[in-house]
Amino acid sequence: MDLFRNSNSGEGLMPIRQSKTVINLASQSLDWVMGNNIRQALSLNDAVELTDVAKLHVPDKPIETLYIHIPFCHTLCRFCSFHKVKFDETLARQYFSALRKEIREVIAKGYRFNRVYIGGGTTTILEDELIGLIELIKSLTQIREVSTESDPIYFKEGNPHLLKGLVDRISVGVQSFDDNILKASGRFEKFGSSLQQAEYVSRAIDVIPTVNLDLMYGFNVQTPESVTKDIEQAIRLAPEQITTYPLTIGIGKNRKKAGKLSGKNEDLWPQFLAAKQAMGDKYVMEFPWTYSRNSGQSNDNKYVLDGEDCFGVGSGAFGRYGEQFRISSFDIPHYIERINKGLSGTCYTKPLSQQSLLQHHLLMMMGHGLLDNQQFKAHTGKSLWQAFPIELAYLRTIGAIQKQGDNYTTTTVGQFIALKMFSGFLAGMDYLRDQARELPTAQLSNAHLAQDFCLQSKAI
Ligand SMILES: C[S@@+](CC[C@H](N)C(=O)[O-])C[C@H]1O[C@@H](n2cnc3c(N)ncnc32)[C@H](O)[C@@H]1O
Ligand code: SF4
Helix, strand or coil, rough: CCCCCCCCCCCCCCCCCHHHHHHHHHHHHHHHHHHHHHHHHHHHHCCECCCHHHHHHCCCCCCEEEEEEEEECCCCCCCCCCCCCEEHHHHHHHHHHHHHHHHHHHHHHHCEEEEEEECCCCCCCCCCHHHHHHHHHHHHHCCCEEEEECCCCCHCCCCCCHHHCCCCEEEEEEEEECCCHHHHCHHHHHCCCHHHHHHHHHHHHHHEEEEEEEEECCECCHHHHHHHHHHHHHHHHCCCCEEEEECCCCCCCCHHHHCEEEECCCHHHHHHHHHHHHHCEEEEEEECEEEEECCCCCCCCCCCCCCEEEEECCCCEEECCCCEEEEECCCCHHHHHHCCCCCCEEEEECCCHHHHHHHHHHHHHHHHHCCHHHHHHHHCHHHHHHHHHHHHHHHHCCCCCCEECCEEEEHHHHHHHHHHHHHHHHHHHHHHHHHHCCCCCCCCCHHHHCCCCCHCCCCC
């Protein structure tokens, strides 16, 4: 079997060596361009301290996602650059109490959401608090879906049946079913062997309506064969979704630590192909990093350009809606103090350039496999070629997209480029987190208190 040949019909076949060389060059130049773009577009040098939340516009239609961050873990994994600290129960309980207060205030202010995503850290670290939080939200407002994340050991040590009726979707982070990889990344001791973790995933599937299984590739101990085995094991468990994250080493402080675990840049393409191939027809690619179980029915989940708005609450949460990034305090005691004094958790905003918003659309359209000219024009007022003259020329030259009428569809190479863009996006989030940790924590003066919305909105 020739893994290096494009497999989709109509894409043409590239000889192995040429294909590998083209992909490596394309992916190296993309890394370079993205690294520079991220430093420019996501620099927090122009972040503005938020002193008057009342001036912020509350949208009249619901924001797509309320993102809630739980920044505690029992032990910290070497590759992970998400915002988290070692668990301290007293601090964590104070934190959940502050979260509830912030959510009440946000809803009282008039914000509404279609769905809730609770991410971490370890969201299930205090099960009673997590349950209380979801119950509170459901008592205050209508929500279509609640998603959360979990490590696998929760399904051994916790009481997942208590989440029934509260959580619609859970992402269980396994990363790999290879004990060597679990050991190298420090997860074997924490979450058990691959066999044990498979058992925990089965328990999750018994209780939660939709289970997503997180796997990763790009570790230096991984090969296309080991990725294939991981996917085969995941498929045997039959979760509704499988996400395959490319290990992202970021461009900031985490780079050195995560970099020690990372394989070579050129190893990612064969591992991506191995993952895609192993999914076979059992799972359908939603994005090059997310697959859904093939139900046999075609699902028209067209990518909606304005369906990505997100409001973040909790320490270390980001939000983005309209043309603005909102950043919450990364200092947990400072976050709790702000909330207890009646301030919002968001303490900085950053304007986003039109160009970086367009770049994000390009990533999502590439990921979805369709660059729909009409839809893009209706949303942005520009045609694809007006918005992305250099990018489209590059994508066509390397064979990443092919023309279909007025639109473009992605080839297998294009799917891989989208995966690299996604990895660049994750690196950008790392870079934001690095900078956000360094932002000065404002002194909580009376002037701040008088101006903040929490005092102006009625508590419910
Ligand atoms: C932030 S974790 C939270 C889940 C849970 N705490 C766990 O460890 O299972 C969510 C997912 O992010 C992914 N992730 C973490 N660090 C990553 C990195 N450096 N590159 C790519 N994906 C990463 C992992 O697949 C993980 O399951
Ligand atoms: S991967 Fe999960 S358990 Fe590990 S440090 Fe990150 S959030 Fe915590």
